[in-house]
Each structure stands twice: as C-alpha cells, then as structure tokens.
Amino acid sequence: MTSAALLTDRYELTMLEAALADGTAHRRCVFEVFTRRLPAGRRYGVVAGTGRVLERLADFTFGADELEWLARERVVGDATLEYLAAYRFGGSMVGYAEGEAFFPQSPLLVVEGTFAEAVVLETLVLSILNYDSAVASAASRMTSAAVDRPCLEMGSRRAHEEAAVAAARAAVVAGFAGTSNLEAGRRYGLPTIGTAAHAYTLLHDDEESAFASQVATLGTGTTLLVDTYDVRRGVERALAAAGTSLGAVRLDSGDLGVLAHEVRAQLDAAGARATQIVVTSDLDEHAIASLAVAPVDSYGVGTSVVTGSGAPTCGMVYKLVAREGRSGALEPVAKASTSKTSVGGRKSAGRRLGPDGRATEELLVVGPDDAVRAWEPGDGVRALHVPLVADGVVDERWAGAAGVDAARLRHRTSRDELPRGARRLSADEAAVPTGTLRVG
Amino acid sequence: MTSAALLTDRYELTMLEAALADGTAHRRCVFEVFTRRLPAGRRYGVVAGTGRVLERLADFTFGADELEWLARERVVGDATLEYLAAYRFGGSMVGYAEGEAFFPQSPLLVVEGTFAEAVVLETLVLSILNYDSAVASAASRMTSAAVDRPCLEMGSRRAHEEAAVAAARAAVVAGFAGTSNLEAGRRYGLPTIGTAAHAYTLLHDDEESAFASQVATLGTGTTLLVDTYDVRRGVERALAAAGTSLGAVRLDSGDLGVLAHEVRAQLDAAGARATQIVVTSDLDEHAIASLAVAPVDSYGVGTSVVTGSGAPTCGMVYKLVAREGRSGALEPVAKASTSKTSVGGRKSAGRRLGPDGRATEELLVVGPDDAVRAWEPGDGVRALHVPLVADGVVDERWAGAAGVDAARLRHRTSRDELPRGARRLSADEAAVPTGTLRVG
Incomplete structure (x- = not known):
C-alpha cells in the first residue's frame, strides 16, 4: 500500500x-x-x-x-x-x-x-x-430478505475499482456468501464465484458449442448462463452439454419469478433435480423478497449492494x-x-x-x-x-x-x-x- | 500503484x-x-x-x-x-x-x-x-446551476477513500474549480482548498481566540467558519480578528439563503465589501439553483457530488x-x-x-x-x-x-x-x- x-x-x-x-x-x-x-x-x-x-x-x-x-x-x-x-x-x-x-x-x-x-x-x-x-447496511437487508438462500456479491463493475473491493468485504460482513471480486478474495480470504457471461456464448458459433466448451473445461458442476437466446432452448442445450449433474443455470434477464418456475419444472422433468437456479439482474432487497416463493437457490446482487441500495x-x-x-x-x-x-x-x-x-x-x-x-x-x-x-x-x-x-x-x-x-x-x-x- | x-x-x-x-x-x-x-x-x-x-x-x-x-x-x-x-x-x-x-x-x-x-x-x-x-454527470448539473460562481468539491469523507480521489478529478472535469482532497491535488495537479472545521473553534477556549489564531497563521485572506455558536457574533468576531481584508466567511448550517443576505449586509455595513461568502451543508444542484439570488460567492459541495446526486x-x-x-x-x-x-x-x-x-x-x-x-x-x-x-x-x-x-x-x-x-x-x-x- x-x-x-x-x-x-x-x-x-x-x-x-x-x-x-x-x-x-x-x-x-x-x-x-x-x-x-x-x-x-x-x-x-x-x-x-x-x-x-x-x-x-x-x-x-x-x-x-x-x-x-x-x-x-x-x-x-x-x-x-x-x-x-x-x-x-x-x-x-x-x-x-x-x-x-x-x-x-x-x-x-x-x-x-x-x-x-x-x-x-x-x-x-x-x-x-x-x-x-x-x-453493509444495505447488504444486511438483502441477506435478511433471502433468509437461508445465499446472496453473492457481483457489483464490482458498478463501483470505483477500489470501492468494489471494500464493498465485497462489507457485503460478506453482512452475510453475503461470496463475491465475484478476485482482489477481495486475495486481500481478505473471501470465497470468490463466477463462471461465464453472455460474451462467452456470443464468442462461439452457437450456444451448443459454447456450453460444450465451458463444461469441457470447468466441469459439469459449472453454472451455465441460459438466457442469451431463448431460455427454454438454453436449458435444453445446457442439459445436453452437462447432463443431469449440471451444477446450476443462471438467469440474468426477464421476469425472474416466472422464469424460475418454468426452468425448475423443465430441469425436474429432465431429472436434473439437483441442478440449482441462480438469478441475477438488478436485484435489490425488495426483488429478493418478492422471489421468496420462486424456486431460486441463490441471488447474485450487483448495483444495489455496492451503492447502498439508495x-x-x-x-x-x-x-x-x-x-x-x-x-x-x-x-x-x-x-x-x-x-x-x-x-x-x-x-x-x-x-x-x-x-x-x-x-x-x-x-x-x-x-x-x-x-x-x-x-x-x-x-x-x-x-x-x-x-x-x-x-x-x-x-x-x-x-x-x-x-x-x-x-x-x-x-x-x-x-x-x-x-x-x-x-x-x-x-x-x-x-x-x-x-x-x-x-x- | x-x-x-x-x-x-x-x-x-x-x-x-x-x-x-x-x-x-x-x-x-x-x-x-x-x-x-x-x-x-x-x-x-x-x-x-x-x-x-x-x-x-x-x-x-x-x-x-x-x-x-x-x-x-x-x-x-x-x-x-x-x-x-x-x-x-x-x-x-x-x-x-x-x-x-x-x-x-x-x-x-x-x-x-x-x-x-x-x-x-x-x-x-x-x-x-x-x-x-x-x-461528472452530477457535477455538470451543479456547475450549470452555479453559472459563474465556483463550485468546490469537498465530499471525500462521504466516499470510499480512493473513490474520493477519482470523484475530485471527475468533478473538476465537469467544471468544479477545486477540491479539498490532497491526494487528488498531488495525483492530477488539481487546485486544493480548505481552511478550518468547527473542531478548530471548539478546540480553543473561545471563538475569539480561535479566529485570532487562524488569522495569525493563515493570514487575513483565510476563510473563517462563523456558525459554530451564533452567526452574527461569529461575523463580528471574524471582522475583529481579520479586519475588512478578511478573505471569506463560511456558512455550514441553517437557512443558507437567509443567512447569506444577513451576513452580506453585516459585512458590507462594516466595510468588508470584498469579503466573500462560501456556503456548504448538503448542497446539491437544486440547492445551488435556489441560492442563485442569494449573495453567495462560492459553493462547497460534498455528499451529493461524490454519490452522483441520486x-x-x-x-x-x-x-x-x-x-x-x-x-x-x-x-x-x-x-x-x-x-x-x-x-x-x-x-x-x-x-x-x-x-x-x-x-x-x-x-x-x-x-x-x-x-x-x-x-x-x-x-x-x-x-x-x-x-x-x-x-x-x-x-x-x-x-x-x-x-x-x-x-x-x-x-x-x-x-x-x-x-x-x-x-x-x-x-x-x-x-x-x-x-x-x-x-x-
């Protein structure tokens, strides 16, 4: 320093x-x-x-x-x-x-x-x-609203680059389970998380090859982002790439509550009962609370936590x-x-x-x-x-x-x-x- | 780095x-x-x-x-x-x-x-x-509202310590005349400003001795903060300490529009026509605009500029x-x-x-x-x-x-x-x- x-x-x-x-x-x-x-x-x-x-x-x-x-x-x-x-x-x-x-x-x-x-x-x-x-004051409301489901801090890009490290740390103090920020992981020993963005799917010739490549390198336990084109087909392709041992799918747009129910049903029908659903997309404590009845396994929170949610x-x-x-x-x-x-x-x-x-x-x-x-x-x-x-x-x-x-x-x-x-x-x-x- | x-x-x-x-x-x-x-x-x-x-x-x-x-x-x-x-x-x-x-x-x-x-x-x-x-987007609205009066960035304490440096820089890009942040001054060659807080007055046995001490060290061109006890008496004491060549008085609380008129009249009556009035205290672009008709010479802006004013x-x-x-x-x-x-x-x-x-x-x-x-x-x-x-x-x-x-x-x-x-x-x-x- x-x-x-x-x-x-x-x-x-x-x-x-x-x-x-x-x-x-x-x-x-x-x-x-x-x-x-x-x-x-x-x-x-x-x-x-x-x-x-x-x-x-x-x-x-x-x-x-x-x-x-x-x-x-x-x-x-x-x-x-x-x-x-x-x-x-x-x-x-x-x-x-x-x-x-x-x-x-x-x-x-x-x-x-x-x-x-x-x-x-x-x-x-x-x-x-x-x-x-x-x-931390905002994060505490989010972890309260999430009850037992993990909240993950992903807001680095919406805060000054050093503030982002402090925000990850403060979110974890208030109960977040991990952060996407590598420097925060290094400096404070926090768990870090993250797999892929839409750019990864778009880089490839099609969604099938993107998912196959990600699973080949990161394993079937990875999280596949399924909303680049069409969510239903995205989930199909995710299961085709990873099988029913797929770790999780991530939803980053659309009506998350509705989508989560549909995707859960689709995963269950395919036998992927252990595959989790991660939701992201401008979540705050109120959005988290409103998703309490949706079959969601964890919440990725960005802008609202690093900016103190108002x-x-x-x-x-x-x-x-x-x-x-x-x-x-x-x-x-x-x-x-x-x-x-x-x-x-x-x-x-x-x-x-x-x-x-x-x-x-x-x-x-x-x-x-x-x-x-x-x-x-x-x-x-x-x-x-x-x-x-x-x-x-x-x-x-x-x-x-x-x-x-x-x-x-x-x-x-x-x-x-x-x-x-x-x-x-x-x-x-x-x-x-x-x-x-x-x-x- | x-x-x-x-x-x-x-x-x-x-x-x-x-x-x-x-x-x-x-x-x-x-x-x-x-x-x-x-x-x-x-x-x-x-x-x-x-x-x-x-x-x-x-x-x-x-x-x-x-x-x-x-x-x-x-x-x-x-x-x-x-x-x-x-x-x-x-x-x-x-x-x-x-x-x-x-x-x-x-x-x-x-x-x-x-x-x-x-x-x-x-x-x-x-x-x-x-x-x-x-x-910068918020700061531009403030410098617009201030028209020709200088805006000074003083919000370091309300932002992450490194974000504060970036905020000072961004405010100056959008027309602010200077910053209180020393590191921003060093790193980017920005003009830095600031003289004293209420703590300086409270440290002394009375306002008279605080002002006399500040003028003895910083000169009559300094800015004296006059609202620790009673503004009218503060201005009297400021003039007693520095005479009519006093650089400026600062108002940091109360109804700034009303106070500015009263203080201007008091300064003018005492012959201190060149003594300026600096106002601070949770200003944002709307507060600045509402002070357009008040006899104010510059605006010190803190929280609202470093947090993007909403x-x-x-x-x-x-x-x-x-x-x-x-x-x-x-x-x-x-x-x-x-x-x-x-x-x-x-x-x-x-x-x-x-x-x-x-x-x-x-x-x-x-x-x-x-x-x-x-x-x-x-x-x-x-x-x-x-x-x-x-x-x-x-x-x-x-x-x-x-x-x-x-x-x-x-x-x-x-x-x-x-x-x-x-x-x-x-x-x-x-x-x-x-x-x-x-x-x-």
Missing part, C-alpha cells in the same frame, strides 16, 4: 498548522464518529470498515514524497512538515465492533489523542466507515466532543448554532435488552471520564465499545481476514438481537430508540 | 480458461461500452474516467503475487496462468473524449483485440467509467458486439432473449449539429469495418470517437494532469453545444434523440 496520508481534506492540515503555532495542537481531545439519522425508512445500520481503518492506520505516514509535495504546494510550513514527518497515531480508539447494528447518535468510534494526532485522521476514517457501512453513504461525522481546557481537565464541547447540533462529552454506549434478550434501547452515557464505567452483568445492558487501538497499538483481532470473520459473526448475533420487526423492509423508524444518560 | 489485474470479476478468468482450451480466445473481438438509459429525468451524461482507464492499463499485469494466488485458489489452470504471466493489452481502443456529453446507446468506448486480451479488462474499465461518469453509478455495460467467425471475418453478435437486448456490430458515432451549431441527434453508424468511415466536413456531423490506444500503445494526451485539462475543455465545449433546454434541472427526456444508421 502506498501512503494513505494524503487521502485527507486540506483543512485538516491547515488546522494543524494553526494549532501547532498557538500550542493547542497538543491539547488532549476526544472525537466521536456518529450519524444524526438513518436513511429514510431504514430501521438500523451496520458498522463496517472498522478493520480497514485499523489496517490503513499503518499506512498513515508522511513519507518523503508526501512531504515534498506539501512543501512545494505550500499547504503547510516547516514546523508542520516536521511534525508530519514524525507522525504516527499514538492515541487510542474504542468503538462498536465491526458488524454491530447501530442507530442515530450511536458513538461508533471514539478517538482519543492530541488534537494534532486525532484531527488528521478525520477524512480517512469517515471515508472508510461511511462507504463500508452504507454497503443510500450510498451513511452521513457519519467525526466531531470533537471534549478537549483539555486551560485547567488540563477534559471539558465537553459542542457546536451550538442553528442546526447540526451534537451532544458534547465523551460517551460510552450499551444496548439495553429485554427479558427475551432482544434490544429495547440504545443507551448513551455521557459524563466525565471516571463516571463512564463498564457495564456490570445484571444491568441488562450489553456494552458496545470494544478496544481497537491502545496508545497507537492496533488490536489485530479486528484487522485482516480474521477481522472479517469476527465481524460476520458479530453481525449475525447483533441482528438476531434486534426486535422482531426490525428486519421488515417496509419504511419505519429506528428499531430501538436512543436514550442519553448524564452521570457524574 | 500495485497491480490492477485482480480488480476483476472471477468469471473473466474462467471464460478465458475455457476459451483458451477451445481456441476461441484468439478470435478478434469488438466490445463496446454504453448505457441503455440515463438516470430518471437526466438529460445527458458526462463521460469521465477515460484517462484513469488509460493510466491503469499499465498496471494491468499479472505479477508473481497475483499468479501465485490464482494458482493456489485454483481459479485457473497452468495454460491460463502462462497466458496471464505474459499479458499486456495489445489491442486498440477508441472512444468519446473524456468530458464529452453522452446519451443512451452512445458507444463510449470501443475495445478491439482478441477475446482473451479484451475480456479481462471488462470489470476494471466499467468500474472506472461507471463511477467517474456518475460523478445516481451513484451509470449502469454502463461492456458488450461483445462483433467477433471473428469461422471465416475469419468480423460478424456482428448480440444477445437476443427477453430483455437487455443490444445492437450488434461495431459502431462509430457522430453528433449531428443544427445550423445554430447545437446538437440535434446522436447518430450511430453500424456496419462492416470498411463501411464505418470518418465523417467528412460538411456532413454537419461532429465525429465523437478519438483514438485512445493503438496496438497497446496509450495516447498519453488523455492521461495524467494533461488529460484532466483536456477533458475539462472538452466538457465545456460539449455542454455549450447541447440544445438550450438541456441544462434545465427539471426531469425530462434525453436532450437529443439517438438514431442508428446501418451501412454496408
């Missing part, structure tokens, strides 16, 4: 420049990441990207190339360049475990350090969490909520004017659970450092913050392929804990209310 | 594997990139990302790491690995110049080469063009339209079943212009290779395809910082050539119809 340090808004460095000059750059600060609201109609969000934040922290260093460019463009002066040359994040982060459900105001990530070391991370942290969480970003912000004052103590701070207000002070968070083990409230506790204690067993509240970075040292459990596995498990558990209605697709309020408790 | 070769859907390589085995991999092929429709209500799209496609072609090579992973995961076998180890795109590409307006069916990019060399580029080419063009991807596809048959001649091919049909055959494209020099038709010419000739002067048609890659050699005019400059100019000219109504924001059909002419 090249340096991540310039994946940053210019104002982070100009603020740093001015704060280094007046000494406030070294004040201890607490920044929190949260979102003011969920996308219209959504009942919960899903945190994703936390592992990627931790991975990219290691790349967030200003090398000779970055420093030279900043100097040449006069973005900052010599004192700031000197600070940046030595920059390593040495502060701490706690946050919601990746995969956790969240609600408006949930303090998803709490970053503590000097102003200087924490402010420069704002842009990168938000870029990662906003995009990855948008994908909500391509989460609107998360990174706000200063407390900073060291003249006395040396941490003091809560918050913007006070007309709109976009926030609650000052460092927060911890817990999910209050009812007697049935299901969530009833997102509880934020605001207060001075020593009043914010860990939740005790018996409180009926599950603590939501886990340590992610301690004095600059990343907790590696949350990074890499292991982090994806942990996040996937966390998501499953967290979603199962939501109130029964939370997984409905119809527009509604946040599944649980957020309450704030001031202590100390 | 690391290898781009695995930013690819698995099926590109499994198709390659099967086509290498049966010999069709070496058939000469023509693939075309086009979109079937514009987003609902949009009147034109803007091609962006072409320069990035050309830049990343150089990275599209399978190194030892990529080959080892593909072998270990058994994605493909030895013959394919051998082919990939030697892979360099040796074919040709022509396409719409970056920045050009486009319409449904416009053949934005035409890739010609063997099936093997062209098919593996599908995912990367579409990822880049779909995202970058979505951003259309985060373009839906472009990469379709095989012709391939060498048994005879050795190129034959048109097209999918024929229920939906998603396309027009087979290699196409050239021109924009027919009326006597006033404005576009009246997007004209596609389909026919055998030798029938598709360049347009002659006097035809009243401007040819749209420019050469991009010839026998694997990239035309460097379209890449790097020079490519962005060329695209920016091309966009301005292309947009000025659209029919008068094309820049209206209200929902309507494509600004010109697409016609198809078969020759030969």
Whole structure:
C-alpha cells in the first residue's frame, strides 16, 4: 500500500498548522464518529470498515514524497512538515465492533489523542466507515430478505475499482456468501464465484458449442448462463452439454419469478433435480423478497449492494466532543448554532435488552471520564465499545481476514438481537430508540 | 500503484480458461461500452474516467503475487496462468473524449483485440467509467446551476477513500474549480482548498481566540467558519480578528439563503465589501439553483457530488458486439432473449449539429469495418470517437494532469453545444434523440 496520508481534506492540515503555532495542537481531545439519522425508512445500520481503518492506520505516514509535495504546494510550513514527518497515531480508539447494528447518535468510534494526532485522521476514517457501512447496511437487508438462500456479491463493475473491493468485504460482513471480486478474495480470504457471461456464448458459433466448451473445461458442476437466446432452448442445450449433474443455470434477464418456475419444472422433468437456479439482474432487497416463493437457490446482487441500495453513504461525522481546557481537565464541547447540533462529552454506549434478550434501547452515557464505567452483568445492558487501538497499538483481532470473520459473526448475533420487526423492509423508524444518560 | 489485474470479476478468468482450451480466445473481438438509459429525468451524461482507464492499463499485469494466488485458489489452470504471466493489452481502443456529453446507446468506448486480451479488462474499465461518469454527470448539473460562481468539491469523507480521489478529478472535469482532497491535488495537479472545521473553534477556549489564531497563521485572506455558536457574533468576531481584508466567511448550517443576505449586509455595513461568502451543508444542484439570488460567492459541495446526486453509478455495460467467425471475418453478435437486448456490430458515432451549431441527434453508424468511415466536413456531423490506444500503445494526451485539462475543455465545449433546454434541472427526456444508421 502506498501512503494513505494524503487521502485527507486540506483543512485538516491547515488546522494543524494553526494549532501547532498557538500550542493547542497538543491539547488532549476526544472525537466521536456518529450519524444524526438513518436513511429514510431504514430501521438500523451496520458498522463496517472498522478493520480497514485499523489496517490503513499503518499506512498513515508522511513519507518523503508526501512531504515534498506539501512543501512545494505550500499547504503547510516547516514546523508542520516536521511534525508530519514524525507522525504516527499514538492515541487510542474504542468503538462498536465491526458488524454491530447501530442507530442515530450511536458513538461508533471514539478517538482519543492530541488534537494534532486525532484531527488528521478525520477524512480517512469517515471515508472508510461511511462507504463500508452504507454497503453493509444495505447488504444486511438483502441477506435478511433471502433468509437461508445465499446472496453473492457481483457489483464490482458498478463501483470505483477500489470501492468494489471494500464493498465485497462489507457485503460478506453482512452475510453475503461470496463475491465475484478476485482482489477481495486475495486481500481478505473471501470465497470468490463466477463462471461465464453472455460474451462467452456470443464468442462461439452457437450456444451448443459454447456450453460444450465451458463444461469441457470447468466441469459439469459449472453454472451455465441460459438466457442469451431463448431460455427454454438454453436449458435444453445446457442439459445436453452437462447432463443431469449440471451444477446450476443462471438467469440474468426477464421476469425472474416466472422464469424460475418454468426452468425448475423443465430441469425436474429432465431429472436434473439437483441442478440449482441462480438469478441475477438488478436485484435489490425488495426483488429478493418478492422471489421468496420462486424456486431460486441463490441471488447474485450487483448495483444495489455496492451503492447502498439508495443510500450510498451513511452521513457519519467525526466531531470533537471534549478537549483539555486551560485547567488540563477534559471539558465537553459542542457546536451550538442553528442546526447540526451534537451532544458534547465523551460517551460510552450499551444496548439495553429485554427479558427475551432482544434490544429495547440504545443507551448513551455521557459524563466525565471516571463516571463512564463498564457495564456490570445484571444491568441488562450489553456494552458496545470494544478496544481497537491502545496508545497507537492496533488490536489485530479486528484487522485482516480474521477481522472479517469476527465481524460476520458479530453481525449475525447483533441482528438476531434486534426486535422482531426490525428486519421488515417496509419504511419505519429506528428499531430501538436512543436514550442519553448524564452521570457524574 | 500495485497491480490492477485482480480488480476483476472471477468469471473473466474462467471464460478465458475455457476459451483458451477451445481456441476461441484468439478470435478478434469488438466490445463496446454504453448505457441503455440515463438516470430518471437526466438529460445527458458526462463521460469521465477515460484517462484513469488509460493510466491503469499499465498496471494491468499479472505479477508473481497475483499468479501465485490464482494458482493456489485454483481459479485457473497452468495454460491460463502462462497466458496471464505474459499479458499486456495489445489491442486498440477508441472512444468519446473524456468530458464529452453522452446519451443512451452512445458507444463510449470501443475495445478491439482478441477475446482473451479484451475480456479481462471488462470489470476494471466499467468500474472506472461507471463511477467517474456518475460523478461528472452530477457535477455538470451543479456547475450549470452555479453559472459563474465556483463550485468546490469537498465530499471525500462521504466516499470510499480512493473513490474520493477519482470523484475530485471527475468533478473538476465537469467544471468544479477545486477540491479539498490532497491526494487528488498531488495525483492530477488539481487546485486544493480548505481552511478550518468547527473542531478548530471548539478546540480553543473561545471563538475569539480561535479566529485570532487562524488569522495569525493563515493570514487575513483565510476563510473563517462563523456558525459554530451564533452567526452574527461569529461575523463580528471574524471582522475583529481579520479586519475588512478578511478573505471569506463560511456558512455550514441553517437557512443558507437567509443567512447569506444577513451576513452580506453585516459585512458590507462594516466595510468588508470584498469579503466573500462560501456556503456548504448538503448542497446539491437544486440547492445551488435556489441560492442563485442569494449573495453567495462560492459553493462547497460534498455528499451529493461524490454519490452522483441520486445516481451513484451509470449502469454502463461492456458488450461483445462483433467477433471473428469461422471465416475469419468480423460478424456482428448480440444477445437476443427477453430483455437487455443490444445492437450488434461495431459502431462509430457522430453528433449531428443544427445550423445554430447545437446538437440535434446522436447518430450511430453500424456496419462492416470498411463501411464505418470518418465523417467528412460538411456532413454537419461532429465525429465523437478519438483514438485512445493503438496496438497497446496509450495516447498519453488523455492521461495524467494533461488529460484532466483536456477533458475539462472538452466538457465545456460539449455542454455549450447541447440544445438550450438541456441544462434545465427539471426531469425530462434525453436532450437529443439517438438514431442508428446501418451501412454496408
């Protein structure tokens, strides 16, 4: 990886420049990441990207190339360049475990350090969490709608090429079974899938020779795309090429519900009862739900998952909520004017659970450092913050392929804990209310 | 840059594997990139990302790491690995110049080469063009609505961290004056902007000391963010800190139209007639248009531009339209079943212009290779395809910082050539119809 340090808004460095000059750059600060609201109609969000934040922290260093460019463009002066040359994040982060459900105001990530070391991370942290969480939040609705049928992520071509890798990862966090994206497979150990496109059939002189060639190389267990010309004849030819041990057929156009019934009947009549039906073609959570009664075995999802199904970003912000004052103590701070207000002070968070083990409230506790204690067993509240970075040292459990596995498990558990209605697709309020408790 | 070769859907390589085995991999092929429709209500799209496609072609090579992973995961076998180890795109590409307006069916990019060399580029080419063009298409509406006032791209935090760099570039192609994204500044020579966030004010003991500190370091020409507490008092304090030579104030919340009038009056009354007003806060093309009568000097745009303002991807596809048959001649091919049909055959494209020099038709010419000739002067048609890659050699005019400059100019000219109504924001059909002419 090249340096991540310039994946940053210019104002982070100009603020740093001015704060280094007046000494406030070294004040201890607490920044929190949260979102003011969920996308219209959504009942919960899903945190994703936390592992990627931790991975990219290691790349967030200003090398000779970055420093030279900043100097040449006069973005900052010599004192700031000197600070940046030595920059390593040495502060701490706690946050919601990746995969956790969240609600408006949930303090998803709490970053503590000097102003200087924490402010420069704002842009990168938000870029990662906003995009990855948008994908995971949409993907979770899709895997909910699909119930036990696998969802496969195939949207790489509809997202920026690197966003596509992150989208594959976020979709898997939210329960997708695999991805078409090879780089995501390599980087995070995700299962990759895919066999052939219409171009493969069109390349050949006819559908028969295309199918025969594909089966000859990829085996009878492959998936044949049967809708290039006529679906019924496509299925006939697929069976002629592979026999009844054909792995699957894929339908990528037309009225998928109707076609799936027809194709299932045709396959069954031919004795290909184990041959599966994969459907693709602009599916989203609503299309998946509408196919629940169709004889479909898995869903390939593209555009809608990589673009957050109508909500391509989460609107998360990174706000200063407390900073060291003249006395040396941490003091809560918050913007006070007309709109976009926030609650000052460092927060911890817990999910209050009812007697049935299901969530009833997102509880934020605001207060001075020593009043914010860990939740005790018996409180009926599950603590939501886990340590992610301690004095600059990343907790590696949350990074890499292991982090994806942990996040996937966390998501499953967290979603199962939501109130029964939370997984409905119809527009509604946040599944649980957020309450704030001031202590100390 | 690391290898781009695995930013690819698995099926590109499994198709390659099967086509290498049966010999069709070496058939000469023509693939075309086009979109079937514009987003609902949009009147034109803007091609962006072409320069990035050309830049990343150089990275599209399978190194030892990529080959080892593909072998270990058994994605493909030895013959394919051998082919990939030697892979360099040796074919040709022509396409719409970056920045050009486009319409449904416009053949934005035409890739010609063997099936093997062209098919593996599908995912990367579409990822880049779909995202970058979505951003440029939205950005063009914003710069249209802003008329002569500069638009500044500030949306990095609301997009994947690398998508943010591409978004900044695409916004500038469509007329944005600068970006907050430092990496985009470094990579493409774009002007970067930004001074301070609310956190800077909150870091200090009071607004007075924050402003005094910012002016001391960044000079009186800086932009002071005046809405952390109370806007009226913020402006008073800004003038107290910087005097009437203050560069600008920024408003980031509240009713921007009303506030802009109040702040302008306050600045003028204090003699700060040259102090500008920058507005930010979830602006999109409609908000910009509604601020046309407000005394605003520039617009900072975030979320809406990096997410394509409701259309985060373009839906472009990469379709095989012709391939060498048994005879050795190129034959048109097209999918024929229920939906998603396309027009087979290699196409050239021109924009027919009326006597006033404005576009009246997007004209596609389909026919055998030798029938598709360049347009002659006097035809009243401007040819749209420019050469991009010839026998694997990239035309460097379209890449790097020079490519962005060329695209920016091309966009301005292309947009000025659209029919008068094309820049209206209200929902309507494509600004010109697409016609198809078969020759030969």
